[in-house]
Amino acid sequence: MPRPIRAVISQQAMSHNLSVIRQYLDNARQAPVTAADGAQPAPMGATHIWAVIKANAYGHGLETAIGGFAQADGLAMLDLQETERAREAGWQGPLLMLEGFFETRDLPLLQKNRVVSTIHHPEQIRMLQASTLAGPLDVFLKINTGMNRLGFAPQQFDQAHQDLLALQQQGKVGRIGFMTHFADADGAQGAVDVPATVFRDTVGQCQGSISLCNSAAVLRYPQLAVSAADNWVRPGICLYGSSPFANTTGEEFGLRQTxxxxxxxxxxxxxxxxxxxxxxxxxxxxxxxxxxxxxxxxxxxxxxxxxxxxxxxxxxxxxxxxxxxxxxxxxxxxxxxxxxxxxxxxxxxxxxxxxxxxxxxxxxxxxxxxxxxxxxxxxxxxxxxxxxxxx
Amino acid sequence: MPRPIRAVISQQAMSHNLSVIRQYLDNARQAPVTAADGAQPAPMGATHIWAVIKANAYGHGLETAIGGFAQADGLAMLDLQETERAREAGWQGPLLMLEGFFETRDLPLLQKNRVVSTIHHPEQIRMLQASTLAGPLDVFLKINTGMNRLGFAPQQFDQAHQDLLALQQQGKVGRIGFMTHFADADGAQGAVDVPATVFRDTVGQCQGSISLCNSAAVLRYPQLAVSAADNWVRPGICLYGSSPFANTTGEEFGLRQTxxxxxxxxxxxxxxxxxxxxxxxxxxxxxxxxxxxxxxxxxxxxxxxxxxxxxxxxxxxxxxxxxxxxxxxxxxxxxxxxxxxxxxxxxxxxxxxxxxxxxxxxxxxxxxxxxxxxxxxxxxxxxxxxxxxxx
CATH class of the missing domain: 2.40.37.10 (Lyase, Ornithine Decarboxylase; Chain A, domain 1)
Known part of the structure; x- marks a missing residue:
């Protein structure tokens, strides 16, 4: 009765792709450090996977993807309503809002659903300062390492971090992690070297989880995903079976179409x-x-x-x-x-x-x-x- | 609370655009016949407007568009479920399925909702022949005048028409109209001349409503929309404020963005x-x-x-x-x-x-x-x- 068209979504392919990414990380953990300049730190600690399910799970349906990525360590999204739906679907694990909150009135729902929030702009810190949060919000402080989209410039980092530490003292902020996003992980080989160095230099000795790698970085620079005591990667497109690189298909990485x-x-x-x-x-x-x-x-x-x-x-x-x-x-x-x-x-x-x-x-x-x-x-x-x- | 993005839809602009198209048709009716070759027949009879609301009314929402186009003579769509929603929304006028039905089991709902069906392929005639329709279905027989997408080739027309007349005798088919679609009404000036002639020559002396003009043809060749005793035009994009022509905007035709x-x-x-x-x-x-x-x-x-x-x-x-x-x-x-x-x-x-x-x-x-x-x-x-x- 409807028009004769259909999209067939495979949850099995989703779970397969997640296991492929897990394997990449495990392999990287076991690989010797080969960078000529020794800049890549040796593997340490644990790597966790945020399965990115924003944009209705890249068109696949949020609830379907939550089932397909049941073995992920966390789910990352954009819309507060999606976090609500994830909890309703029975997801108990961590949730990350990739752009954080947009308004002060978003905060109670973040807290209710135990959502980790990206903090990418001073305006968000001001909202936290002005809020009357009942309990601490876990955050990832986002650093702009050259993409010039979201995040604090390196010279803004210290102030932002100090502000978050003060909020931590007040019980409004819980754990503080650090993240960035690469503009060119799918581009020329080595294009992440400068931003990765900027990130390391900026975070310095600050303690906390880190999150750097999108799909392209996980597949091409997995060493970046296994450094640090607690590393969270953020694969998206590869979990849906596609390659993040031009002139290739997901098949070349062992991924299945979803x-x-x-x-x-x-x-x-x-x-x-x-x-x-x-x-x-x-x-x-x-x-x-x-x-x-x-x-x-x-x-x-x-x-x-x-x-x-x-x-x-x-x-x-x-x-x-x-x-x-x-x-x-x-x-x-x-x-x-x-x-x-x-x-x-x-x-x-x-x-x-x-x-x-x-x-x-x-x-x-x-x-x-x-x-x-x-x-x-x-x-x-x-x-x-x-x-x-x-x- | 949702992401800070919104689409604002104006029903008033929809109804304005419909009246602009109505004005184009009225003007054409009053204009002298100017075609040098005299091939354009003089205005006669009435011109009716199918407001095209397929594809969720070009993204605007079906029910919203039904309200905006309340003054249309009919609504044209693609999906049987849309005809159901149109009736539920209180639309009493004609409904047209632009691709007709896809399966025999679609026929009862077409009949229940008094939907006019395009007949573009012999397979649909076979389904009608094999069906046990309780009452007559009004149809538009679609002719392929060169776009080579949907419709009967001119040499297939007589057989198809005879088949429909036989079905009419059996009480399965009611009124029979004739339609075509232009591939290049937005292209070079005069690009519709050949298909319009093919259409006229094919339909010949057959009696019935005709439907030729999409947005581009209404705006550029309105004479084609005011010929014949009962002419139904099918404007789509122009009702939503956009121009069907390259390098122009809808504003140049007095249309408002919806x-x-x-x-x-x-x-x-x-x-x-x-x-x-x-x-x-x-x-x-x-x-x-x-x-x-x-x-x-x-x-x-x-x-x-x-x-x-x-x-x-x-x-x-x-x-x-x-x-x-x-x-x-x-x-x-x-x-x-x-x-x-x-x-x-x-x-x-x-x-x-x-x-x-x-x-x-x-x-x-x-x-x-x-x-x-x-x-x-x-x-x-x-x-x-x-x-x-x-x-």
């Missing part, structure tokens, strides 16, 4: 050589051919920027887009699938289809954007361990 | 000349400057493809993006707004901000995609006539 997007053929057109297909007539048939019209468009979250040639699979056979993506439909070359018929499933990305990282690359974007863009109107089928979805 | 996207500044960074901002360090400060971090990212539906330089307004003052759009944040140059402070509203598009058509153009896409992409996590404030939204 979302498969499929829609049925709702029409087939016989197109003659020289005829055009779709808006703007951007595709012209170079031969007589069959065009399949698929019930998926950019209003479902499929990227309009995906050009002709973007991979799609019909009945498990690889083919490609032919013509511009419409709001509710897209068109594919059916010549490689001569027996394709109206009603057949087309896989736009995911299992038994093109890798989402390939589709994203073809569309000039990243899998993060495609996953998050999955529209509310797409019915979601959650696949629990071992379960299969009806043909 | 969605305003705003988010607050959640941090401000002092950046030194030569420092970079955001992922990939794609923006480098050419001077010491202030960067504002805005609580809106691509997971809210703002396009990641929007480059540095894309317009955004802070406190009513024009400025531009500086650095790559993140999942939950974006960064703007605050130098034109020296008194901007954390908590101030930034308008990403809409009233008292850049036109959504300008933002779409900067991002290499169209307003349709931006509107539809508005994420569920963005709180929506519906503005009824004359109402204002809190600062």
């Amino acid at each position: 979302m498969t997007l499929q829609a049925r053929l709702l029409s087939i057109q016989q197109v003659k050589q020289g005829q055009s297909v779709g808006y703007g007539s951007t595709y012209t048939a170079t031969r007589d051919m069959r065009i399949g019209v698929v019930a998926c468009g950019y209003a479902d979250g499929y990227p309009r920027s995906a050009p002709s040639g973007t991979p799609a699979w019909v009945n498990g056979v690889a083919t490609e887009l032919a013509g511009r993506v419409s709001m509710d439909m897209l068109t594919v070359d059916l010549d490689p699938i001569p027996d394709a018929a109206v009603g057949d499933w087309v896989t736009l990305w995911g299992n038994n289809g093109p890798h989402i990282d390939e589709v994203a690359a073809a569309a000039g974007t990243i899998a993060y954007e495609l996953l998050c863009a999955l529209a509310q109107r797409v019915p979601v089928h959650v696949q629990y361990s071992g379960e299969s979805v009806e043909k | 969605m305003t996207l705003q988010a607050r500044l959640l941090s401000i960074q002092q950046v030194k000349q030569g420092q970079s901002v955001g992922y990939g360090s794609t923006y480098t400060a050419t001077r010491d400057m202030r960067i504002g971090v805005v609580a809106c990212g691509y997971a809210d539906g703002y396009p990641r493809s929007a480059p540095s330089g894309t317009p955004a307004w802070v406190n009513g003052v024009a400025t531009e993006l500086a650095g790559r759009v993140s999942m939950d944040m974006l960064t703007v140059d605050l130098d034109p707004i020296p008194d901007a402070a954390v908590g101030d509203w930034v308008t990403l598009w809409g009233n008292n901000g850049p036109h959504i058509d300008e933002v779409a153009a900067a991002a290499g896409t169209i307003a349709y995609e931006l509107l539809c992409a508005l994420a569920q996590r963005v709180p929506v404030h519906v503005q009824y006539s004359g109402e204002s939204v809190e600062k």
Whole structure:
């Protein structure tokens, strides 16, 4: 009865990906320190994983992801309502608000749900100072090590830390950790060296947990994730099976795709050589051919920027887009699938289809954007361990 | 308590835009026939407006749009559940399923809700033939006049029409109308001439309502909308205030924006000349400057493809993006707004901000995609006539 489109979400793939990341960390812990300059400290203490489930768990559904990442050490998100939902879903472990709180009136709920708050701006410290908190709030003090997005500049750090220590004395702040975020962990090799050094120099001898690594840093610089007595990494995209690096797919890291997007053929057109297909007539048939019209468009979250040639699979056979993506439909070359018929499933990305990282690359974007863009109107089928979805 | 972001939807702008389109049609009806070849038939009969509200009314919310387009002659959508919601919302007028039904089991609900169904493929006729419909279903027979997406090829038309007439005799089909869709109504001047001629030649002397014009065709070729005894136009994007044409905005047609996207500044960074901002360090400060971090990212539906330089307004003052759009944040140059402070509203598009058509153009896409992409996590404030939204 709904439009013939669906997203199949695999909780098993989520839990697999989490274990892959855990393995990366374990391997790093056992690896010898190889940095030529000796700047990488030897492994010490424990590494914990915040599974990042912001943005509706990258489009997968918050509750589904909480189940999939049940073995994570903590969950990281952005919205206070998400922390409420996590507690309602039965999650007992730590919760982290990645941008902290936005208003003073957020504080009671943070406290009620035992949420750790990022502190990235003096305004947040002022709110804490002006508040009448009933008990201590655990915080991560965020340092801007060059990304120039969130965080205190190194020269602001001492003041911010002193302020938090004073709040600690007053019982408003509990444990104080330290965090930063890398702008280029997926970029040129070594691009994290300067920010990591800035971070170490800024934190200096201050005691507390630290948190530096996003997906790219965990995969490429795992030594950064196993230093310090208590290290919390923040993988996001890799937990959903995608690579944070250009020109690769998550498969190369042993990750499994967590979302498969499929829609049925709702029409087939016989197109003659020289005829055009779709808006703007951007595709012209170079031969007589069959065009399949698929019930998926950019209003479902499929990227309009995906050009002709973007991979799609019909009945498990690889083919490609032919013509511009419409709001509710897209068109594919059916010549490689001569027996394709109206009603057949087309896989736009995911299992038994093109890798989402390939589709994203073809569309000039990243899998993060495609996953998050999955529209509310797409019915979601959650696949629990071992379960299969009806043909 | 939610993240400091909101979409403000104006029902008044919707109803204004509908009246603008009505005016275009009235003007066309009164205009002399000017086509040099005399191919445009003189105005006759009535023109009706299907207000297109598919894709959650282009991101505006179905029920909100039903209120905004209360003066439309009919509502057009894609999903059977939307027709159910339209009836529940009290809509008594005609409803059109733009892709028709997908399965035989859809037919009873179509009938219950008195929905007009597009018939674009022989498979749908077979379903009707095999069905046991209790009463007649009104249909629009869709003709593929060159877009090669949905519809019967001209050479398939006679058979399809005969089949529908036979079904009419059996009481399964009621009124039969004829429709097509243009691939290039927004393209080169005159690009609809061939498909419009194919349509006329194919339909020939068959009696029934016709439906040809999308937004672009209504605005540019309104004569096509006032021919025939009973003509139904299908405006979509223009009802939401945007232009269907490149390098223009809806304002040039007297249309008002129906969605305003705003988010607050959640941090401000002092950046030194030569420092970079955001992922990939794609923006480098050419001077010491202030960067504002805005609580809106691509997971809210703002396009990641929007480059540095894309317009955004802070406190009513024009400025531009500086650095790559993140999942939950974006960064703007605050130098034109020296008194901007954390908590101030930034308008990403809409009233008292850049036109959504300008933002779409900067991002290499169209307003349709931006509107539809508005994420569920963005709180929506519906503005009824004359109402204002809190600062």
